[in-house]
Amino acid sequence: MPTHATPRLVKTVSELRAAVAAARSEGSKIGLVPTMGALHEGHLSLVRASRRECGFTVVTIYVNPSQFGPSEDYRRYPRTLEDDIRRLAGAADLVFAPADEEVYPSGYSTWVDVGAVAAPLEGQYRPGHFCGVATIVLKLFQMAGADEAYFGQKDYQQVLVIRRMVEDLNVPIAIRVCPTVREPDGLAMSSRNACLSAEARRRALVLWKSLRLAQDMVAGGERRTAVILSEMERTIHCGPVNRIDYVVLVDPQTLLPIDVIDGPALAAVAVVVEQTRLIDNCLLEP
C-alpha cells in the first residue's frame, strides 16, 4: 500500500468487516483508533502508534449521540470529515464513518453499564456519558474485530472505563494508551479547542497551569491534598473560567479522593470556559 495514500472511506459495518478480513488474510494485525473526528495531533499520535505496532490501522470517525447529555454540545461538536481524511493520508489505512442509522438502527435498545469507575468525576457531571461511551466502544470493537485499540491519556477516566469493560466482558482486544499531546503552551489538544474564542483560548491555559502547580508542589515535598487543591483552585479562578466542575486529587485506579499523597495520584480538572467544557489531568508521582 502506498505510504501517502488517502485512506479508504467506508460507511457500513459490512464494508468495514470485509476490509479488515482482507487485511488480516494478508497477515496484518489490526489496530483501531476510535475518534469523534475533528482530528488533531493527539489523534494522529494514536494513529501513528497503531501503524507502528499493528500495521493495518482503522480510524473510526463518529460523533456518538449517546454519550452527550441533553444540554451538552452534540450539535455544536465540530464535524470536519473531509479535512480529517486528508490529515490521515499516509497514516491510516481505513476510515469508518458510519451514519447514525448504521450504528443505532430503529429498535436499538442495548446499553452497557460499567459500574463504580464510571460514577465519579465525568460520570457525576455528565450522567449517562460513560454508558454511551462504553456502548459505542464495545460496538466498534465488535464491528472491527481489531487486535489493539488506541486511546489518549487525556480522557483518563474513559480509559479506565474501557479497560474495565474489556476485562469484565472478556473482549479479545488489547487497550493501548498514549500520552496527552499538548500545544506548545501546554493546553491539552482537544477537538473542542476549536470552539474557543481567542480570549477563551488564553483563559483555558489555567487547566494546565493548575496541573503543573500540583506537580511542582508534590516535587517540592507537599503531600497534603487539601493544600494542593486549594492552590490549584486559586489558579483556576484566575482564568477566569465560567464554571469549575471539579478539581481533584484521586487514586489513579479507583478515582476516589485521597487525603495524603503517599503513592501515585491523579490530578484531574474539568472547567467550562465560555460555553466550552474542557478537561485535563496528570499523574503525580511523589
Next chain:
Amino acid sequence: MPTHATPRLVKTVSELRAAVAAARSEGSKIGLVPTMGALHEGHLSLVRASRRECGFTVVTIYVNPSQFGPSEDYRRYPRTLEDDIRRLAGAADLVFAPADEEVYPSGYSTWVDVGAVAAPLEGQYRPGHFCGVATIVLKLFQMAGADEAYFGQKDYQQVLVIRRMVEDLNVPIAIRVCPTVREPDGLAMSSRNACLSAEARRRALVLWKSLRLAQDMVAGGERRTAVILSEMERTIHCGPVNRIDYVVLVDPQTLLPIDVIDGPALAAVAVVVEQTRLIDNCLLEP
C-alpha cells in the same frame, strides 16, 4: 478426532481460546452451546445441531449466579458435571466449565441491559434475570469467539433478548434456535424437572396441556385471546399448581399482549409446582 471420545474439559478462558484457535487453524467453524449443565435431550439436540453445522463444538457448563434472584433456586440448581461430560461423549469437542472466579473475578462491575424485550414475562417475575443472562452470554461469546451459538426455543424470551443484544452490539456471531424437546407425555425438557417429585412431575403436565389447548382452540377458529386464556388458566388450576406467574398470548417479537389472534402469536406460561418454577411456550399460527 475419534467420534466417540469424551470431550476435553477446560476451566480457564485462555485454555478455551487456545483450543478454539487450534480448531480454527484446522479450518473448523466453531459452534457454541451455552448451558448451565444438568444436560438433557434438549441440550443434546443443540449440540448435535452445532456439530452438524459447525464441526468443532464447545459446550459451556456454568450455573451463572448473576441470573438468579436472591430468593431463587441458585443453590438448589442441579450440578452434574461428570455425568454431563459423559453424556457429551461423541457429541461435543470441548467442555468449558469455569469456576466463579474465572467468570466474575474480584472487582467485576460491568452489566448489559437489553431494554424493552427483557421487561415483560420472565423480566417482570425475575427482576435482573435477563441482565445476568445477557451479560454471561456476551462474555461467553467473547471468550469463545464462536461463529454460531445454539439455544432452545423453550427459553423463548431469552432467545429474543440474546438476538437483540447480538444485533445491537454488533457481536459477530449467528444465533441458531432449535425446537423445544419434550418428554413422551409433552413435558418440556428442563434441568429443573429433576427437582420435581413424582406427584409434581404429574402436575407439571398442565403447562403443555394448556398450550395444546390453545393450539386446538386456534385451530378450531377461536381468535379471542380472553376466551383462550380463560380456558388455559382453568386447565392450569386443575394441576393443581402452587402459583401461576403468567399465562399469556403475546406478539412473538415484542412480547406485548394481543387481544385478537390475527397473525402469529406466542402462548407462554410460567408456573410454580411445589417449589420448582417451570416455563413453556408455543407459537400459534391462525
